[in-house]
Amino acid sequence: MRLEPCTLVGKIIRIEPLSLAHVPALDEACRDTPCGKRSIWRYLLDARVYREHGMAGLVQSLLERQAAGTDLPFAIIDLKTGLAVGTTRYMEIEMDNRVVEIGTWIGLGSQREGVNLESKYLMLKHAFNEVGVMRVQFKIDHRNFASLDAIERIRAYKEGVLRNHIILADGTPRSSVYYSMLDSEWPAIEVHLENLMDRKGASE
DSSP: OOOOOOOOOOEHHHHEEOOOGGGHHHHHHHHOOOOOOOSSSSTTTHHHHHHHHHHHHHHHHHHHHHHSSOEEEHHHHEHHHHHEEEEEEEEEEETOOOOOOOOEOOOGGTTTHHHHHHHHHHHHHIIIIIIISSEEEEEETTTTTHHHHHHHHHOHHHHHHHHEEEEETSEEEEEEEEEEEEETTTHHHHHHHHHHHHHHTTTT
16 A cells, blocks of 8 residues: 555546645635634644644645655645645555545635535545555544534544544644544445535536
8 A cells, every 4th residue: 555646636626736836825715704703723633733833834734744654635726716725635644554534624715615525535536446545534523513514424434532632723622523434335435425426516
């Protein structure tokens, strides 16, 4: 099993290796609303770095993790605009055990456009079909109901909750709900995701 930088192309997005060149677009797409009432960072583990060092610091941190072999980050590119609207990455990589985790954050303006669904599909398909992983996992803040609904919609298996296992950037404890998919489950889930994307496309 080998994880290497690559480019994955879908119908509405392209996933390409993350670089510092993506910083300006990511900074624009992922900032808080002017009123401060909406933010993608409330429940995310990356918020601590983002709040302290900005988008450039966060992207640099992800690239350093890539160099250390713990993460493989990508930019999510909107094919209509050619701009980065978020990131996704393989993390918690365990090559010997054929296990990876997928972590994603997407700007507020692209969260209802099918971007998350297609990014999950492309990353899962690459992990299972090309890399040959046995297990893909996800972890989500137990208060992030939109993300919990989204991950259950793609039929990931809910395993349980790690209670108060990390402190977020605002000082509050986060409990994480763990989900997983196995290689034996992937063929059925792949068809399910393709059907979801087809329905999404037909409704637009």
